[in-house]
Amino acid sequence: MSLPDDDNPEDNKSEENNSEDDCSEDEIPTTARTEQFSKLFCELEGRREDEQKQKIEEMNEIVDEMDEEEFESIFAKDLYNKMSKMIEEKTLSWGNTILLLKHVGYCNELKCLSCYDFDYTLLSERMKEMIIDENEKKKEEKNEKFLTDLCECYALLIYQFSCELLSIIVPCLLKAASKKEGNEETQKEVKMALLALSNIKQWDLLEKELYLNGITEVIKYHQDNQNLTRLAYQSAWRFLIKRFYNDESLEDIIVNDLHFAREARRELEDLSKSVNWKRKEERRKETEEALVIRRWLPEIKKYIYLCTLWNEECSGLIRSICQVFHASRDIYPDISHACIISLGIAAEKRDVEIDVLQKNGVIDVFLEKMNQSTFDYKMITDCLYFFSKISERLNEKEDEEKEEAKRKELKRKIFEKMEEEGYEDIIVGFHKVFDFLRRQYYYKLSLDFSDYFVNF
Incomplete structure (x- = not known):
């Protein structure tokens, strides 16, 4: 699959706005939301930690409402570099930095945005060093919660992972995702860990020993106990299906042991019942259910493309894709088109x-x-193309x-x-x-x- 263009907002900035210390609202295309966010960010300096936390919580509420263009214009390299400098000068705590970054990463990943400016920033380098340093500490000195928070923020925002970081981040996040307590706080922690894991790209190669037992346990435990949120469960599968892309030996586990087709079908059907398909609304106001459906479809496409062990469960998945297409065609054209792509791949496969x-x-x-x-x-x-393949096969x-x-x-x-x-x-x-x-x-x-x- 082709990668999204890595547009750099800095290329269009005027020279007078290139300073990292400049908090002028003219740095970015302004809307009411971006103006308010920039104002609150500039007000962080010189505040007590509790006051900063309150302002960051307000900033996170604004982030929830941003569309993709606003999001990309705000979260550019200059902002991350500024945050790194504030951390160095001790005018912004790591706790408040994590509070903001984790929410930014959550929105970036959940809404499938294409924001890659975190890579090669001073903040990403600082976080990388912090992760490595914290991981190398002795057990009695290591702050597991802080390490997990750093790994989640980094994994949610980074585009290209190094092998060194993956060997630390994956086990750390799988450990966090393996918590089995059913309380709301634990569910939230598990969801963030799995969402962060799901951002690891299919070309980031991992040895099976690093992840397979951990992610399999997470998926199986949910199938038996229903302990994950829908987003967390989808994220667990997204992480595993991306590994399938480069490792055909996972097919038997995915098809016959973990039953991806059965689970994806059920999730699509249950999520579809929760979406108001008749209500026209802007993308940023979509319910989480609609966003999770959108996240399922690329992994279903990969599964159909890669799977050779076709069975009745796979047929049920095809039926549920058609149902989502019919439900989404008038309001969510991108969802209906994703359904078309998956069904077209199914027509081409001799296994179907x-x-x-x-x-x-x-x-x-x-x-x-x-x-x-x-x-x-x-x-x-x-x-x-679909009908040409149907004609070819039927002839x-x-x-x-x-x-x-x-x-x-x-x-x-x-x-x-x-x-x-x-x-x-x-x-x-x-x-x-x-x-x-x-x-x-x-x-x-x-x-x-x-x-x-x-x-x-």
């Missing part, structure tokens, strides 16, 4: 039978989307007579459904843009529109 897609409503989803995608060229491309004759009869019957059902929805007219209407779509979105897209038909 075409009749499973047909029975669970996948054909209906793409036909419906074709009828609505007149101006969404990316969506049209995804739909055309492959089977060796066994029984399977061949099954294939012909399935072709007939899909052909009749396409005819009922006016599919041929839709394809002919799009034919004139095939070359554009091929050049702009997918170079393997066929220019022969007959490749998108299921002929019977």
Whole structure:
């Protein structure tokens, strides 16, 4: 998958605003929220620790309301460097720094924002040194709570992990995530630890000995005792599925032991019941349930792409993806499009039978989307690719007579459904843009529109 662009807000700043000590509101694109946040931040200096804490709690409330553009403009390198200098000058305590950073990291990760300015800042280097120093202390001298807080903040905000830090952070966070007390405070601690773990990228390679027993225990214990919040449980799976991307040997554990497809299906269905799909609202005001659904879908996509041990549980997952698509299509286009991507991958995989897609409503989803995608060229491309794969697979004759009869019957059902929805007219209407779509979105897209038909 391609990485988000690492835009640097500093590139557009004027020279008079480059000083780290300058708290001028002109440093960032101003809105009522960014102005208020900057004002409160500048007021931290010269305050007692308890007064600073109160102001940071106010700042955290403002962060909750920020949209992505506001978030990126505020949490840029200058702010983190300023915080590092304040820590060095002892005008900002580590406790209050952690209170702010942990909330910033929580919002950054939960809302799937693309804010990477923490890397290569003075604060990230300072935190890295603190983590290493604290970890190297003798057991009786080590402050486990402080080390866990540092690891959570660092893991939630950093983009590129070093091997040295991973060997400290992963065991520390897994230990915090393994707490089994059911009280609200422990649940909050476990959720933050798992959320931080979930930010470790799939290309950050980890030895199984470092994480597998720990994360497996967390997932299994929840399946038996329901001790995690929905966000915490999703985060545990997100961490593990990212490891699956580089380690195929995890497949049996993920499919047959931990039952990812069954669990993801149930979570999608339960979360969907908690979302008001009819209410139009800005992204920053979304409920946590809608945000957690959005976080499940990329891991489901990876699972469908990687999984070869296809079973009935996987079929149920396909059905739940279709349900989320239908629920989200009018209000949350990014969620519905993520569903389309996962279902398109399923159509391409030989492990997924075409009749499973047909029975669970996948054909209906793409036909419906074709009828609505007149101006969404990316969506049209995804739909055309889907139908080209369906056509290709259905046109492959089977060796066994029984399977061949099954294939012909399935072709007939899909052909009749396409005819009922006016599919041929839709394809002919799009034919004139095939070359554009091929050049702009997918170079393997066929220019022969007959490749998108299921002929019977």
